[in-house]
Amino acid sequence: MPRPVEALIHREALAHNLRRARAAAPDTRLWAVVKANAYGHGIERAYPGLAGADGFALLDLAEAERVRALGWRGPVLLLEGVFEPRDLELCSRLGLQHAVHCSAQVDWLAAHKTGRAHHVHLKLNSGMNRLGFRPDEFRSAWARLAALPQVDAITLMTHFSDADGARGIAHQMTVFDAATRDLPGERSVANSAAILRHGAVAFDWVRAGILGYGSAPDFPEHDIAYWGLLPTMTLRTRVIGVQSLAPGDTVGYGSTFRAERPMRIGIAACGYADGYPRHCGTGTPVLVDGTRSGTVGRVSMDMLAVDLSALPQSGIGSEVTLWGRGPGTSVLPIDEVAHAAGTIGYELMCALAPRVPTRAVD
Ligand SMILES: *Cc1c(COP(=O)(O)O)cnc(C)c1O
Numbered sequence: 633m634p635r636p637v638e639a640l641i642h643r644e645a646l647a648h649n650l651r652r653a654r655a656a657a658p659d660t661r662l663w664a665v666v667k668a669n670a671y672g673h674g675i676e677r678a679y680p681g682l683a684g685a686d687g688f689a690l691l692d693l694a695e696a697e698r699v700r701a702l703g704w705r706g707p708v709l710l711l712e713g714v715f716e717p718r719d720l721e722l723c724s725r726l727g728l729q730h731a732v733h734c735s736a737q738v739d740w741l742a743a744h745k746t747g748r749a750h751h752v753h754l755k756l757n758s759g760m761n762r763l764g765f766r767p768d769e770f771r772s773a774w775a776r777l778a779a780l781p782q783v784d785a786i787t788l789m790t791h792f793s794d795a796d797g798a799r800g801i802a803h804q805m806t807v808f809d810a811a812t813r814d815l816p817g818e819r820s821v822a823n824s825a826a827i828l829r830h831g832a833v834a835f836d837w838v839r840a841g842i843l844g845y846g847s848a849p850d851f852p853e854h855d856i857a858y859w860g861l862l863p864t865m866t867l868r869t870r871v872i873g874v875q876s877l878a879p880g881d882t883v884g885y886g887s888t889f890r891a892e893r894p895m896r897i898g899i900a901a902c903g904y905a906d907g908y909p910r911h912c913g914t915g916t917p918v919l920v921d922g923t924r925s926g927t928v929g930r931v932s933m934d935m936l937a938v939d940l941s942a943l944p945q946s947g948i949g950s951e952v953t954l955w956g957r958g959p960g961t962s963v964l965p966i967d968e969v970a971h972a973a974g975t976i977g978y979e980l981m982c983a984l985a986p987r988v989p990t991r992a993v994d
Contacts, residue, residue: 635934636870637902639990641673642957645846645862646681652860653840656831657822663689663709665841666699672907672981673845673865675699677992681864682844687729689839693722700726709753711839712763713737720744731755731789733763738773741782749784752777753820756811758804760793767811774815787818787837795825796850825849828859847977851967863963865981866956867908867988871920873899874940874947883937884929889914895928896940900952903934907985908954909973916972919953920946922962955980 653662664685665671670678675698682688687707688699696708713731714720717740723730724746732738733755741750754774757764765773777783790808792801808821819835824843829850842849846863848856856863877883877891898920904910908931915926918938923946928937940946951959955966966977973980984990 634989635901636872637906637988638868639984639988640866640868640956641677641681641990641992642846642862642864642866643678643681643992643994645864646673646678646844647684649844649846649861649864650682650684650840653824653827653838653843657827657838660835661686661837663687663707663820663837663839664844665689665711665839666695667691667711667841668982669695671841671845671978672984674990674992676702677990678864679704680992685840686837693719696722696726696728707751713752713755714740716740717743720746720750723750724748729753729787731763732773732777733757733765735765735769735773738776738780741777742780744782746782750782751785751787752783753787753789754817756788756790756808758790758792758807758811760791760804762791764790767807770811771815785817787820788812788815789820792821792823792826795823795829801826801830823849828854842978845977845981847965847967847970847981851965851977852971855967856965863956863965865966865984866958867902867906867954867984868956868958869900869902869952869954871898871938871940871946871948871950871952872901872935875899875937882929885932886930889929889937894941896944897928897937898940898946898950898952899935900938900954901935902952902954903932903936905933905985906988907980907983908936909969909975909980909983911973911975912969913972917964917968919951919958919962919964921950922953922959924964 664682667690689709691712710730729751731753755764820837822838877895881891883889910931925939955969970977
């Protein structure tokens with residue numbers, strides 16, 4: 633029998649969450665962002681749940697090929713564009729749209745021989761200072777692209793640094809509006825946080841990543857229940873051992889936890905080699921047979937301890953939900969676990985380990 637740890641991908645929840653994005657940004661076309669293997673969900677597993685999107689956006693050429701291999705004939709977008717000139721051949725062959733964020737990418741396109749003109753997304757650096765042309769370079773880059781026979785459409789694109797937080801998007805929208813004024817072409821600006829918190833700026837296309845995967849981009853200010861999102865990934869396992877502790881007993885590596893009173897703990901078959909974050913301290917929420925409890929002591933490679941003191945009916949074989957959906961209607965949002973580990977839901981779902989057997993459920 634394999635270890636009892638497994639991950640479930642909830643396809644109907646993916647579809648539900650995309651409908652939430654559409655409701656928040658109506659009359660706008662929707663990219664489902666499926667980079668990082670659909671945020672750890674698996675592109676092939678997630679695809680049926682996300683097929684209501686208008687296009688798929690990602691970074692990796694091999695992932696773009698996988699989306700085409702699934703039979704998707706609609707738009708596919710490379711969010712970082714191509715990494716070297718010969719990548720453009722695949723873009724021509726598979727009809728991929730691609731970002732253009734620097735002048736080297738314009739040069740490569742100008743030298744590219746193709747019978748099929750490309751739809752490109754010209755990226756403005758409106759303040760994040762990651763990828764994109766500066767505002768004072770943007771118009772000349774647009775004019776160069778517009779003159780190329782290799783290009784037949786230019787979407788205007790930027791990315792927000794603070795859509796989830798207090799600084800918001802207004803300062804970047806001012807830069808975007810000024811740099812793109814009077815330029816023709818569709819606009820693509822909003823990530824999940826901007827869709828949910830600033831839906832009115834949605835323009836022609838929005839790029840929904842994390843909200844599709846059932847994590848609130850602005851947790852803990854808001855949680856998935858507030859945004860009407862459902863968990864799309866469950867990580868669960870079972871209790872494989874039970875220990876009774878006397879006051880003064882310690883648990884796990886480093887003896888970081890010491891019992892103050894008699895306790896019963898369960899040893900769950902999941903650890904950091906499964907993608908569960910090691911940085912969670914004692915008390916990180918878990919569900920045991922659907923009831924909330926907490927972790928005890930350090931997470932080790934293959935196991936972690938959970939408190940069973942208030943759950944006398946639980947023991948060997950009890951179901952432990954690390955995040956996602958538990959038995960019945962119980963839910964443990966991935967954001968709560970991420971918060972306890974000092975990180976964000978994105979990182980936990982992307983770090984689900986390859987050794988965890990994963991299957992889609994409907
Ligand atoms: C990842 C990414 C997104 C999606 O961001 P979320 O916060 O997951 O919605 C949108 N646009 C670009 C350019 C990205 O790289």
